[in-house]
Amino acid sequence: MIKKIAVVGSGTMGHGIAESFAMYGYDVNIYDIDDARLNAAIEEIREELELLSEEKFIEPHVIGAALQRIKTFTDLKKTVADRDYVIEVVPEELELKQRLFQELDGYSPPHAILSSNTSSLKLNDMTARLGDERKQRVMVNHWYNPAHLMPIVELSFFGNMPESIYAEVEQLYAGIRKQTVKVLKDVPGLVANRIQQGVAREAFSIIEQGIAAPEDVDKALKFGPAFRYATTGQLEVADFGGLDIWCIVGDNLLKVMDNSQSSNNLLRRKVKEGKLGIKTGEGFYKYRKEEIPEIRKKFMKKLINQLKASAFYV
Ligand SMILES: NC(=O)c1ccc[n+]([C@@H]2O[C@H](COP(=O)([O-])OP(=O)(O)OC[C@H]3O[C@@H](n4cnc5c(N)ncnc54)[C@H](O)[C@@H]3O)[C@@H](O)[C@H]2O)c1
Numbered sequence: 001m002i003k004k005i006a007v008v009g010s011g012t013m014g015h016g017i018a019e020s021f022a023m024y025g026y027d028v029n030i031y032d033i034d035d036a037r038l039n040a041a042i043e044e045i046r047e048e049l050e051l052l053s054e055e056k057f058i059e060p061h062v063i064g065a066a067l068q069r070i071k072t073f074t075d076l077k078k079t080v081a082d083r084d085y086v087i088e089v090v091p092e093e094l095e096l097k098q099r100l101f102q103e104l105d106g107y108s109p110p111h112a113i114l115s116s117n118t119s120s121l122k123l124n125d126m127t128a129r130l131g132d133e134r135k136q137r138v139m140v141n142h143w144y145n146p147a148h149l150m151p152i153v154e155l156s157f158f159g160n161m162p163e164s165i166y167a168e169v170e171q172l173y174a175g176i177r178k179q180t181v182k183v184l185k186d187v188p189g190l191v192a193n194r195i196q197q198g199v200a201r202e203a204f205s206i207i208e209q210g211i212a213a214p215e216d217v218d219k220a221l222k223f224g225p226a227f228r229y230a231t232t233g234q235l236e237v238a239d240f241g242g243l244d245i246w247c248i249v250g251d252n253l254l255k256v257m258d259n260s261q262s263s264n265n266l267l268r269r270k271v272k273e274g275k276l277g278i279k280t281g282e283g284f285y286k287y288r289k290e291e292i293p294e295i296r297k298k299f300m301k302k303l304i305n306q307l308k309a310s311a312f313y314v
Helices: 014-023 035-054 061-069 076-080 094-107 165-174 192-208 214-223 223-228 236-239 242-258 265-272 290-309
Strands: 004-008 026-029 070-073 085-088 114-115 138-143 152-156 179-182
Touching: 004 014, 004 076, 014 026, 014 061, 014 070, 026 076, 026 290, 035 061, 035 070, 035 290, 061 070, 070 076, 076 094, 085 094, 094 114, 094 192, 114 165, 152 165, 165 179, 192 214, 192 265, 214 223, 223 236, 223 242
Parallel strands: 004 026, 004 085, 026 070, 085 114, 114 138, 152 179
Antiparallel strands: 138 152
16 A cells, blocks of 8 residues: 655646645655755745635645655655655656656665656656566656646556556545546547647637637636536537537538647747746736736635535536
8 A cells, every 4th residue: 555655856746746645644755956946845835735724625734734744855765765656757858757767766665656747758768777577567647737736647557557556546546636537548648638739729729810819718618618627528518418419510610620730820929929928927918927926826716616616526
């Protein structure tokens, strides 16, 4: 049974992953390359836990208890030496991850299950330097941002591991209230990101063609399809509507919709102009610098409310 966790990398995703495990009672070691990054991660975790408490998602005493369960390290060997489960959350570079897995293999106990939060690298490539025994205990465990709020974690089941090891990890995630998605093939983007890119391609294209303003496109999504999607999946929606209707509408619409094989040109232009979204003050919308912290907080609060409501969805 998995009890002791290690999170390697404490950045955007790593700190939230460590927070999620600690919040639900797990003892977590976090590694990063220097103390400054680790201190920043702990501060972020504290702030996020405080917001969860303000919003009455957790009891106030959980903040201190969760923080006490997290230990920080700049020595990889010490981070993982006694761990049952290790997740790597370092930058998306194949060579870096290959090297890291080799080190983790050497430093972790033989029974430890190793995993990667990669968004786009192949499991087989990342584990190329490992022996057959260890390969049976390595998987992709892909979280969504912000990790402590988004309930989904995609788990690979690509044929390299026995069902019993998969079941152990599935159980671990059930214990921290995550919804796991079993992914059977090592395809880029797994499941959720592929669906998201399909929606984003059409949304960007609608803006590019001047069919509607950004506010209206977002409204159409939030109060149209996405309103249902939070409670009812696409395949359930299709069954409710009738597959005959979906077939006719698909034949009529898909031929006039965007089917490009690369990112939208308007998006590319904005990137060239330095309009990267909230981090530069402009993307599809404009943001005043002084209002950005409040906008970020509001985004988190909406997700917390959604998370509370989602307890009733499954
Ligand atoms: N950001 C997202 O929205 C998101 C979502 C899902 C998955 N991912 C994946 O998670 C992983 C991490 O992404 P992130 O956004 O948290 O990155 P990030 O740059 O915010 O954090 C990476 C952290 O790893 C640390 N690190 C630890 N060991 C390192 C080493 N040996 N060399 C370099 N850095 C080291 C860095 O110092 C940094 O703190 C990537 O594989 C990414 O594809 C990211």
